[in-house]
Amino acid sequence: MSRKGIWILLVLMLVAVLLLLLPLADRTSRSERVIVDHTLKEIFHPGCFDQAETTNYLDEVSFSRATETLGYQIEDGCSKERLETGKESVISKIFNE
Numbered sequence: 001m002s003r004k005g006i007w008i009l010l011v012l013m014l015v016a017v018l019l020l021l022l023p024l025a026d027r028t029s030r031s032e033r034v035i036v037d038h039t040l041k042e043i044f045h046p047g048c049f050d051q052a053e054t055t056n057y058l059d060e061v062s063f064s065r066a067t068e069t070l071g072y073q074i075e076d077g078c079s080k081e082r083l084e085t086g087k088e089s090v091i092s093k094i095f096n097e
Helices: 003-021 046-051 063-069 077-082 090-096
Strands: 023-026 033-037 042-044 058-062 087-089
Touching (some): 033 063, 042 063, 046 077, 087 090
Antiparallel strands (some): 023 087, 033 042, 033 058
């Protein structure tokens, strides 16, 4: 293999490793379904709904709609744990799910 071929291979391997390690993926998927309380303007994870104190004005929407369009916040501790914001690497997303 020529020197040029080795350099191309090394660059491609470096790019592949960086794509796996750089924080590119959202911690919580934008399409994940959540429960919102329109009276309290809060977001709840479905797994935390039983212990949450809510009113009767509830709806089910995507996480992105709840945070971006409606501007609601996550106040419940259980929901904050399950609906983390920010980015994480692709490799950690693969191993954590």
